[in-house]
Amino acid sequence: MTDTLNLTPQEREADLNLDQLKQLVGLVEYDEKQDPFPVTGWDAIVFVVGNATQTAHYYQSAWGMELVAYSGPETGNRDHKSFVLKSGSIRFVVNGAVDPDSPLVEHHRRHGDGVVDIALEVPDVDKCVEQAKQAGATVVREAEDITDEHGTIRIAAIATYGETRHTLVDRSRYDGPYLPGYQASSSTIVKREGEPKRLFQALDHIVGNVELGKMDEWVAFYNRVMGFVNMAEFIGDDIATDYSALMSKVVANGNHRVKFPLNEPAPAKKKSQIDEYLEFYRGAGAQHLAVATNDILASVDALRANGVEFLDTPDSYYEDDELRARIGEVRVPVEELKKRGILVDRDEDGYLLQIFTKPLGDRPTVFFELIERHGSLGFGKGNFKALFEAIEREQDRRGNL
Secondary structure, three states: OOHHHOOOHHHHHOOOOHHHHHHHHOOOOOOHHHOOOOOOEEEEEEEEOOOHHHHHHHHHHOOOOEEEEEEOHHHOOOOEEEEEEEEOOEEEEEEEEOOOOOHHHHHHHHHOOEEEEEEEEOOOHHHHHHHHHHOOOOEEEEEEEEEEOOEEEEEEEEEOOOOOEEEEEEEEEEOOOOOOOOEEOOOOOOOOOOOOOOOOOEEEEEEEEOOOOOHHHHHHHHHHHHOOEEEEEEOHHHHEOOOOEEEEEEEEOOOOOOEEEEEEEEOOOOOOHHHHHHHHHOOOEEEEEEEEOOOHHHHHHHHHHOOOOEOOOOHHHHOOHHHHHHHOOOOOOHHHHHHHOOEEEEEOOEEEEEEEEOOOOOOOOOEEEEEEEEEOOOOOHHHHHHHHHHHHHHHHHHOOO
16 A cells, blocks of 8 residues: 555544545545655635634534634734634634734625635645646745744645635644644534534545636646646536536546546526526635535434535435436435435446535535445536536526526
8 A cells, every 4th residue: 555545644633544535535546656746635625704703603513513723813813713623534714804904804705705725735845836836836825834832834825716725734743733823722512412423524525616618727737737637527418407507527636535526617598506606706716515424314414403404306306217226225225315315326336425505605605515435436427417406496596597
């Protein structure tokens, strides 16, 4: 087994093992020595929101995440509040302006709640920055060390689609709760009796929506700059309904810990979900985060009990003889999936179960997917039509179709 399949510190802290990760996120082996831009895995998903205090409470109370670190006026940060939350090996950072003149105010005015930074853990920040420069990427933060009593972090950042960036982090010499300037913090929320220890264990993929004609440009960016490989593409009837269409290609780092489906709209009779996102986000950005769970039924039950709303799936989806013949045997009766609105898809490697939330904020932009993999390395291609029709029903209710 190659070094690239060693566990990351976050995965070890979450008590995950390699077999679990292979199932959860489709982890594969590869040769890091041939990689011009080696990526160990996800470091943090950083959000800008209108009210970080309330958003942090929501992710703890509804999604079962644990508060682990904090930065704000009490720690000397006069600009904004920042809450660091974890679930399994996933780290979310939620930022909201305190100073009315903070640049976060303008970012939120334009985009609403959304992802500003998809931070990646890398073994060699300087190697990655040098490769990015040679490949023509925009470096928005030069490599530097930041230090406190917990050690030193090496950090840099490059620009990607829209106003999204990839911060590159080497925390091998650091044992603090997140970054210098943050102090350890803990949740005060008491979980309901019987609620699972955590509702998701890992991050599977993040979908980026880009403007018409830009998808291939950004696929080429990830190929050229970061050495990502092409995993899949979905075009034409694969990814269209009677009313709307889009195109999608998926890129991934060598070990498939980090996967980015990239979508662009396609001409159709009505406005697609990608058009709606681009209109309300005011440009390209991260559309949805897919979080991996090893028990999607228990997670969905707990999330619904906590008030999280999911897209509805019509009963006819589960009564389709062709679907039942294609998916074969799965770990639970189809009736149990039907009761919860969970979708199922099978490919040559296995099957997966998945479900999608409604948009989490006021704007119809960012939402979550829950995914449970059983061998499948895909993205639910067989469910695209049912999913998009469900999204269209919500768009129509909002008057945006």
